Amino acid sequence: MKRLSPALLTMVMLGVVGLLVAMYFAKSMFATEEPVDPDPIRNIPMALTDLPTGTKITAEHIGTGRARSSTVTPDTVISERILVGRIVKEPISAAKPISSSSLYPPNEGPPLDLAAGTRAVTVNFSGSSSGTIRLLKAGQYVDVLFTPSELPDFDESGGLILTLFRGVKIIALNGVTMGGAVGTRGGERVTLELTPEQANILLLAKSKGDLDLTYTGEGKGDGVVGVDNENRATLNQILGLTPPADPEKETAFTTEVYPGSSRQVQSFVDGKMTDRFFIERQDYNMDNNRRGSSPSRAQGGPNSGTQSRRPSANSNQQPSNGNSASPAEARQPEPQRTF
Numbered sequence: 001m002k003r004l005s006p007a008l009l010t011m012v013m014l015g016v017v018g019l020l021v022a023m024y025f026a027k028s029m030f031a032t033e034e035p036v037d038p039d040p041i042r043n044i045p046m047a048l049t050d051l052p053t054g055t056k057i058t059a060e061h062i063g064t065g066r067a068r069s070s071t072v073t074p075d076t077v078i079s080e081r082i083l084v085g086r087i088v089k090e091p092i093s094a095a096k097p098i099s100s101s102s103l104y105p106p107n108e109g110p111p112l113d114l115a116a117g118t119r120a121v122t123v124n125f126s127g128s129s130s131g132t133i134r135l136l137k138a139g140q141y142v143d144v145l146f147t148p149s150e151l152p153d154f155d156e157s158g159g160l161i162l163t164l165f166r167g168v169k170i171i172a173l174n175g176v177t178m179g180g181a182v183g184t185r186g187g188e189r190v191t192l193e194l195t196p197e198q199a200n201i202l203l204l205a206k207s208k209g210d211l212d213l214t215y216t217g218e219g220k221g222d223g224v225v226g227v228d229n230e231n232r233a234t235l236n237q238i239l240g241l242t243p244p245a246d247p248e249k250e251t252a253f254t255t256e257v258y259p260g261s262s263r264q265v266q267s268f269v270d271g272k273m274t275d276r277f278f279i280e281r282q283d284y285n286m287d288n289n290r291r292g293s294s295p296s297r298a299q300g301g302p303n304s305g306t307q308s309r310r311p312s313a314n315s316n317q318q319p320s321n322g323n324s325a326s327p328a329e330a331r332q333p334e335p336q337r338t339f
Contacts, residue, residue, distance in 0.1 A: 048095075
């Protein structure tokens, strides 16, 4: 077998390189430029479903869609971050670019649509009512129930729950006037359409116990609970309790009791003794006799029936018997009786 010489191998390599160069020049001569797309495609956020007016946009409402650059205007929203939390002002179609003019400004929404003579009252609900509220939509009707925390006869009745209103219209759920409630922390905020009397009753009941909601498909109902004044409501009126009558007050009187030689005075008001006094008769002549003899007798005067004797300075005489009292003891008055 004939061996390849270095010269032959070099010629083969040069031939291959020359062939590649010739093919490159041939392709460059016959190649055509690719056309440039005058309307490129962009990825922008779009609504997954049709969004009616009053809907609060969440991340679940938004997806990513493809749109021609020619359809993207300066008013078109190109970031999902701008859409989340905004409220729809004009209906938005699904899979279409979203215009910022179709949205309310941040932290703003549509005005409340109230019937004439009604009020909007917002109440927080938690517990078992939260599950029901998440199934409701603005514009539906509910019943409002009240459970008082205190009752006069709670031990006997065991508790009480009553229906405050039937068929009350929901205006907004967590600030959203269209669609269902968007879950928030700290309970669900429900805005109800109430008459002035119902508004007073609901605000008072909220501070006196627990409130609950139940859905009703019967539409608008009545007020149920009645009060005497549209500007005032009491808990007794809400519960249907009759306030206790004021007890009749007894007139004040005084009694006098004479136990022996003294007098006792007692004063009474509403059947209770308020004052008590003891008045004792005093014989002032007897008190003077107890303090000792009169000055004329002590000095041995002419009217004295006895002659006074003054013991000598060195006299050590003692009383003749143990029953005799010294002059100092004789002058001490008896203690006065007190009550």
